[in-house]
Amino acid sequence: MEAPVTTLARRALATTALALVAASDASAQNAQRDPLPSWRDGPTKRAIFALIRQSVRLGTPDFIPPAERVAVFDNDGTLWVEQPIYTQLSFALDRLRTMAQQDPSLAERQPFKAAIEGDMRAVMAGGEHALAEIVAVTHSGMSQEVFAGMVTQWMSTARHPRFQRPYSQLFYEPMLEVMRLLRREGFAVWIVTGGGQEFVRAFGMATYDVPLDRVVGSVGKTEFRILPDGKSELYRLPAIDAVDDGPGKPIGIGRFIGRRPTIAFGNSDGDIEMLQYTTTSPGRRLGLFVRHDDAVREYAYDRDTHIGKLDRGLTLAPQAGWKLISMKDDWLRIFAG
Amino acid sequence: MEAPVTTLARRALATTALALVAASDASAQNAQRDPLPSWRDGPTKRAIFALIRQSVRLGTPDFIPPAERVAVFDNDGTLWVEQPIYTQLSFALDRLRTMAQQDPSLAERQPFKAAIEGDMRAVMAGGEHALAEIVAVTHSGMSQEVFAGMVTQWMSTARHPRFQRPYSQLFYEPMLEVMRLLRREGFAVWIVTGGGQEFVRAFGMATYDVPLDRVVGSVGKTEFRILPDGKSELYRLPAIDAVDDGPGKPIGIGRFIGRRPTIAFGNSDGDIEMLQYTTTSPGRRLGLFVRHDDAVREYAYDRDTHIGKLDRGLTLAPQAGWKLISMKDDWLRIFAG
Numbered sequence: 001m002e003a004p005v006t007t008l009a010r011r012a013l014a015t016t017a018l019a020l021v022a023a024s025d026a027s028a029q030n031a032q033r034d035p036l037p038s039w040r041d042g043p044t045k046r047a048i049f050a051l052i053r054q055s056v057r058l059g060t061p062d063f064i065p066p067a068e069r070v071a072v073f074d075n076d077g078t079l080w081v082e083q084p085i086y087t088q089l090s091f092a093l094d095r096l097r098t099m100a101q102q103d104p105s106l107a108e109r110q111p112f113k114a115a116i117e118g119d120m121r122a123v124m125a126g127g128e129h130a131l132a133e134i135v136a137v138t139h140s141g142m143s144q145e146v147f148a149g150m151v152t153q154w155m156s157t158a159r160h161p162r163f164q165r166p167y168s169q170l171f172y173e174p175m176l177e178v179m180r181l182l183r184r185e186g187f188a189v190w191i192v193t194g195g196g197q198e199f200v201r202a203f204g205m206a207t208y209d210v211p212l213d214r215v216v217g218s219v220g221k222t223e224f225r226i227l228p229d230g231k232s233e234l235y236r237l238p239a240i241d242a243v244d245d246g247p248g249k250p251i252g253i254g255r256f257i258g259r260r261p262t263i264a265f266g267n268s269d270g271d272i273e274m275l276q277y278t279t280t281s282p283g284r285r286l287g288l289f290v291r292h293d294d295a296v297r298e299y300a301y302d303r304d305t306h307i308g309k310l311d312r313g314l315t316l317a318p319q320a321g322w323k324l325i326s327m328k329d330d331w332l333r334i335f336a337g
Numbered sequence: 338m339e340a341p342v343t344t345l346a347r348r349a350l351a352t353t354a355l356a357l358v359a360a361s362d363a364s365a366q367n368a369q370r371d372p373l374p375s376w377r378d379g380p381t382k383r384a385i386f387a388l389i390r391q392s393v394r395l396g397t398p399d400f401i402p403p404a405e406r407v408a409v410f411d412n413d414g415t416l417w418v419e420q421p422i423y424t425q426l427s428f429a430l431d432r433l434r435t436m437a438q439q440d441p442s443l444a445e446r447q448p449f450k451a452a453i454e455g456d457m458r459a460v461m462a463g464g465e466h467a468l469a470e471i472v473a474v475t476h477s478g479m480s481q482e483v484f485a486g487m488v489t490q491w492m493s494t495a496r497h498p499r500f501q502r503p504y505s506q507l508f509y510e511p512m513l514e515v516m517r518l519l520r521r522e523g524f525a526v527w528i529v530t531g532g533g534q535e536f537v538r539a540f541g542m543a544t545y546d547v548p549l550d551r552v553v554g555s556v557g558k559t560e561f562r563i564l565p566d567g568k569s570e571l572y573r574l575p576a577i578d579a580v581d582d583g584p585g586k587p588i589g590i591g592r593f594i595g596r597r598p599t600i601a602f603g604n605s606d607g608d609i610e611m612l613q614y615t616t617t618s619p620g621r622r623l624g625l626f627v628r629h630d631d632a633v634r635e636y637a638y639d640r641d642t643h644i645g646k647l648d649r650g651l652t653l654a655p656q657a658g659w660k661l662i663s664m665k666d667d668w669l670r671i672f673a674g
Binding site: 067144188197198201211212213215219222223224226230231232234247250251254255256257258259273276277280281 | 535552567
């Protein structure tokens with residue numbers, strides 16, 4: 001697959017990075033050399049280092065050839081803030097308001113009326129069906145390119161209600177460090193999100209260095225169209241094709257990656273099956289949950305929340321050997337800058 | 338996305354390969370330097386060289402950054418022999434016979450009875466439905482890993498009825514050369530096949546250097562299962578999830594690649610939409626059909642065939658600017674060895 005020179009360069013890089021890991025592990029004080037400077041020294045950080053070290057060390061039983069090193073990351077709540085509502089839902093609500101300006105009849109029908117008025121309690125009372133309707137209306141009726149442009153535009157102007165910062169500044173720096181480290185060690189780094197694939201693609205490269213073809217997400221149906229001017233497009237229809245959540249995550253991994261992950265990061269019950277698929281596979285694997293236990297710097301929630309609920313996952317974790325990443329204790333800082 | 342050293346190495350490689358292309362173009366006689374030695378010098382070969390040269394030359398209007406260079410290849414009839422029946426159908430028929438030995442009742446029901454007796458005319462009379470039933474029965478009821486093992490095993494023993502060689506020797510060497518050249522020039526090389534994704538994945542790396550995550554194909558539904566022993570699997574169900582043919586090809590490209598291809602190779606009407614999606618996109622693009630016009634060395638067929646029909650595509654090609662690759666005239670040899 002790779003040209004030999006590239007392979008050699010990658011191998012050299014891997015060796016260098018490995019040395020860095022070893023060094024940082026031995027003297028975690030030396031922040032300059034630590035590939036995970038935002039992580040406090042402790043069992044979680046060490047477990048991540050150990051998995052990487054053993055996966056890339058030639059000649060050991062746990063060695064994994066570079067082509068088979070796969071790391072998967074959930075997005076909402078694992079890589080960025082998901083409270084008080086999913087960012088994509090924020091986008092949908094803003095777009096709904098814009099649409100209602102052009103078509104006021106929209107604001108007279110439920111669940112759109114409640115959503116436009118900001119009455120999320122009423123929307124939530126409509127359950128998943130109401131949310132799905134809002135997403136269908138706001139996410140369809142345009143080409144993939146036009147949709148991506150809308151997301152990029154929105155991301156550049158929208159602000160998080162509590163932090164009053166653009167969403168692009170609300171990524172967890174410690175997780176970006178892990179992604180960088182894994183990539184440097186030859187892992188293919190994938191996002192496997194319950195969110196919309198095209199929504200996440202619109203900022204995945206700029207923020208995570210994750211290219212378009214490494215974003216697995218929920219997808220709507222599209223239609224291939226030849227336009228009157230001879231150009232073509234993939235037109236977004238108001239219908240769901242696949243929900244990449246719960247058991248949909250290992251199914252999506254099978255379909256897009258075709259390989260069992262070596263390491264998986266999630267934060268909610270929707271990630272349980274992804275962690276199961278990872279850690280029940282042969283060989284050395286690691287599954288981790290980000291634990292939102294820091295109300296001061298971010299949010300604290302687990303079993304009792306509508307967004308990012310971690311309940312059954314918490315119960316299963318000890319026996320499954322999944323690690324819990326405490327935002328409060330494991331992360332020296334949460335956001336960059 | 339890439340570590341800097343790797344990027345540099347790749348850039349250096351691209352420059353070298355580019356020089357090779359330029360050299361070979363200037364003196365096509367010098368077979369040692371020609372990256373497409375199995376291609377006769379002529380307009381088709383020159384069109385491929387021209388597209389690559391203009392895509393990778395920094396500072397020109399047609400320059401495409403490496404991350405955006407995408408090449409897509411249909412599989413059956415474009416990369417290997419598809420006559421007298423698709424290889425995957427051959428696999429299905431062999432597997433059906435094996436299954437009937439264990440469950441003789443299978444051989445008493447149609448369309449299985451006709452298929453087991455080798456009466457393909459009767460099977461074909463049942464239309465797509467009969468074929469779909471045969472594929473469903475033979476391709477489901479096991480995990481992805483077990484299925485992949487069956488394909489690998491079959492590929493190592495089965496022989497093509499006319500050539501009496503393993504199917505793995507019936508790839509078109511000129512096309513493998515194009516794939517290698519494109520890869521060397523920084524293109525991501527994808528297979529976009531109407532065949533089964535997992536079927537093609539089972540030999541894609543060994544024969545094409547195309548990794549598992551760059552095979553877009555038709556997929557069946559799978560179910561994520563935790564087994565009694567604590568292990569897990571993706572279990573293949575007897576139901577189709579997506580058919581990657583016709584308009585399904587641009588839809589699959591959108592979903593897996595997320596980017597419009599720069600160059601697309603097909604050979605049948607099922608590839609029309611993939612070529613349209615490619616060549617109606619902004620910037621310089623190229624679409625090509627492999628033309629089966631060599632009954633002596635391979636097969637000759639186009640408008641009147643059940644397998645790999647090229648009818649509407651032939652009609653559309655001149656106006657769309659798609660190139661026809663003549664197996665007879667453009668290829669000095671068809672198979673390796």
